[in-house]
Amino acid sequence: MFELAFQAQREAVRLVAAVTVVASAEGKEWREIAEAAGTTEASARAHWGGAKAAELLAETSSTAGRRTQPTTRMAMAFTDGVLLPVVLAMQQGAQLLGNALKTLQRNLGVSPEELTQRAEVPVPAVHLVVDGQAVAPWTLTYVLIDLMEDDPEEIKWLWERAWYGRCHRDLAAGLGTLSAAFRGARIAAGTPELSAVSRRAGLAPEEAVALFEGRTNPDRSVFSLLIASLGADPEGLWPPQVPQHMTMREPQSGGDGT
Amino acid sequence: MRAGHGSGLATGPESSVPDRFRLEYFAFRQLHHDAYLDYAQVRTGSRVRAVRCVETVFDRLRDIWQAALRGSPAAQAWGMLHEQANCHSDCGAGHVWPIHCLLEGRQADVVLLHRRLRLSVEEAADLMGVPDYTVRGLLRSADRALHALPPCVAPVFTDALYGRGAHGASAAQ
Structure with missing residues (x-):
């Protein structure tokens, strides 16, 4: 029972960190975030500032992430509306994939907001994926790449690395x-x-x-x-x-x- | 840089894609095409037959794509592929990897995907449209069934499967 309660507490902290990352990416100021959290700006920065948030989100727990989840995954490669949160084991792959999507986005000169509108997905989803904080199933990744006018095959390798932890090729x-x-x-x-x-x-x-x-x-x-x-x-x-x-x-x- | 939709797969004429949810169809096709082809090639023993099987599956899937999206497209497509491969293969002498002659269909499928094509459990599960634990369970039951085979049955096959020099040597897990 205690274990469950502590686990819920840890997940809640991670959730707040994720929401803060998204709010920050959306252009919210620390003052606003602090106000919403009922704390001071300095405290908010200390708790959820860039490095701290990344650390919290990357933290490996007994229930987060495919590498430490021996029972079953919550998401399949071809599905909608699910993002795979990034844990330490897949951080590098997710970052690489996010960087690639960011390059395509920059090359096309399209904002994340425009992209989310065209892909018909929530703004935070695109922010999390492009920032390397989450990995989207292939369906959404494919749609985003297609909207950014590139060949999904070129990015699929990076996606496999981020999603499965390896690239399967003969x-x-x-x-x-x-x-x-x-x-x-x-x-x-x-x-x-x-x-x-x-x-x-x-x-x-x-x-x-x-x-x-x-x-x-x-x-x-x-x-x-x-x-x-x-x-x-x-x-x-x-x-x-x-x-x-x-x-x-x-x-x-x-x-x-x- | 843009080269069309899907691992060198020609999108072909407009009629060869579904009317709605086209991008999802292309994404699905690109995600699974190569693995389907590898599976079908091992099953049928021929690249030509494998290509035919896989094209038939994607043609049928295209026709029911909208309905397939309401359930699990991966599971439906896998069922079609399995059936197609059954039609184009047999257990005759000389079959390169006759696991389907020894085990029940889905057991044989997971052994082929995991042990022969070296897909991870997660990859095999995504491909078949089933949860990870189903694949793990099928692998365990397949192992039990294979270990129960008498030594005279397909020793070359079981040696290759477990990567050992002589039948009866220590079984790999």
């Missing part, structure tokens, strides 16, 4: 399997010039172009160099190792045998 599937990861990470990095990216990664410019266009597949070290040069963690974006005995591919026969 590296034996052919050329260009990893190129979407490069393009997504580049968008998340604010779309830097390819020449700058290749220089930072120590690659020849033409090699970097071939990798981004999917004309060649990199080995793991080149993949890591390129992803790290875009400010992302290569470990989280590299597809999981598939044991040798699982990678045997069936003959891709031309006939269907029917």
Whole structure:
């Protein structure tokens, strides 16, 4: 009973922090937030200011987040009206996805309010997703990317990393399997010039172009160099190792045998 | 940068998309297309048959898309895919991965997705449109059924499944 009560108390604190983040993102001043909370501005800042709020929202509890939730998830990948709150284990992935969405939003010159209006979702939902504080199911993420006139495939890799904690791809599937990861990470990095990216990664410019266009597949070290040069963690974006005995591919026969 | 809707999937003529909730349909298709194809390829043993199965599923799903959205589109589509794969595969000799000849349909599906295609429990659950705990339960019951098989039954298959050198060696969990 005590455990339940303390858990409810912790969740309430997290909820207040989330609401404050949204209010702040919507342009509310600390004075207004403090007034609504019945406290002083200094106290409100101390309790729910940027770093503190992020810490509270990222806090891993026994019930929050897929990594620490062994029973069942509350949200499925294809659904509406549900956001997955970010916990420590998925913070980096959610931040990367949020950065990518922010870049697209900036490139198109559209405000979060316009975006939410077009997507017909609540304003806080878009704020939380773009700020990397929550991950939306693929349905909403897809709609947002589509509204921002980009190819959802480029961002899907980042979404999988944020939602499932890993990216599932068959590296034996052919050329260009990893190129979407490069393009997504580049968008998340604010779309830097390819020449700058290749220089930072120590690659020849033409090699970097071939990798981004999917004309060649990199080995793991080149993949890591390129992803790290875009400010992302290569470990989280590299597809999981598939044991040798699982990678045997069936003959891709031309006939269907029917 | 924009390249259309869905992992290289041609959207085709306007008639090939549902009248309403198009974006949701495209999102669903892009989310599941590749995994459906991998599943169907293992089931049918042929890329061509797999493509045919998956296209049939998405065509049928498109026709009932609005109704599907009222329930679980993933569960409905998975049912269609399973049925299509059944029609295009058999348990004849030479089948590469005949798990469906040994186990009940949904048990075999989760084993294929989790052990062969290496999807996580969460990914398999999303794909089949069922909760995580259902997938975990099916995996446990599948393991029990497979361990109960006599050693003479499909030893090569069970070795590959559990990643061991010889049948009867320590079973992986």
